[in-house]
Amino acid sequence: MMSKPYSIAVEALLRIKHKIDIVVVGANDGMVNDPIYEFCMKNSDKSSICLIEPNPTLIPYLRENYSSHPSHKIANCAVGKDGILTLYAIKEEFWQDFQPDYAKGWPVHRASTGITSASREHIEQALASHPNINPEEAIVALDVPSKALETILLELSWQIPIDVLQIDAEGHDDSVIYASNLQLTKPALIYFESRHIPADRIQLLLAYLSSHNYRTYEIGGDTLAVNGRTNLRYIYLNGIVMFFAWAWKLLKR
Template sequence: MRSPFLRYFAFQDPIDCIFYALSLTQQPFFIQVGANDGINGDPIYPFILKWNWSGVKVEPVRYIFQELEKNFKDFSNIILENSAIAHTNNSQKFYYLKQDSAAPEWYSQLGSFSLPTILKHAQWIPDLEERLMTSDVPCLTFEELCDKHHIHHIDVIHIDTEGYDFEIIKLIDFEKFRSAIVLYEHKHLNVSDQHLCRQHLESFGYQFISTSRDTLAVLESPQLHKAWNIVIGTR
């Protein structure tokens, strides 16, 4: 029988490789902030299907959350939260684009507390300002999210919030939640925040590898050691 570790070499994407390694020894629990519809471009979705990952998907935009509900109505292991994660639990202004079923799949992913990040996409959406919507969305702190859903252990934290990722990472108590993996989008962070974000996570023992848009932060552990060495050896 061939060792499952040999299959690490089959993964071209380092995120898939590390997620697979984690799945070999446990059924991971995740928190995903900025879930969108939970399927398109979602790195966790295949692992929910094949490896029965469980977790919480957080999505603040109402019409997108309705799609998320449709997509996961039969998944009893997935909790859906129609809120945003922020510094306080007050409602806050959130920017997104109005619903358009004919738009490409990435269109609905353009939602953020950061208006400049949304406006940067005007070169691909000439009438972006006409499509721009704002609404006050309910917010929770990360701690409140965990308390609400009785979460005491997290294996994977995935953040995709169009330029707000570092702000959310700063809200997480990494002494309390020693998440094996933190995946976040660095693409919309300025150079200074990219550096500070890494520095912050590094202080809790994380090591890193980046793709063109995302950064994968991983804690050293026996179950991820072989996969991590393969990933960093092929970059």
């Protein structure tokens, strides 16, 4: 489910443009615990979505979950420096054993594949709360193709610039942003998971975004960056109206 500020910003952007292009990096299965899924399904005639997922195991889930969306494309690769990127994942035979409390009600694949990362340490830390799982047996290295975002979009004949860039890269969201050529892709909104990025790298990333004219807002463990070249007054005006409309509905219940 979308955080309220992200939801407000995306809905406002749709009001301005009437149809928006969305790129999701680290799409996983595209549906479970994904902040943009419901919006895209509700506005399938007003959105185009590019789903980028490096783990080949998840591509069939993506295809199924977006089969009814008329304007979607899927890329099975990572966003980063051109070449091969090594990711670390939990082997499928251990998925059933890794079911943390936050994943109650999720399909068995979601939690395990959701922590796939370029950092083996990230996986080991997640497994530390599951002493029944031996990391040496459960973790597998995946070598996946890595490309700059603009390269992927050009290969898919995707429109550039884009409107929304959503990232969930388990501690490497900053690397994705650096490989996204913001001067070319110019997303109006960037929404990324910042909680797993070390403080020193977060500061560098925020400075980088500021240098590209983005204003950033921390939302729990995530960050929303708004392009200063976007018509911010219009976004904020629509956002305020939508927020108070939402609050009014709650009060009237």
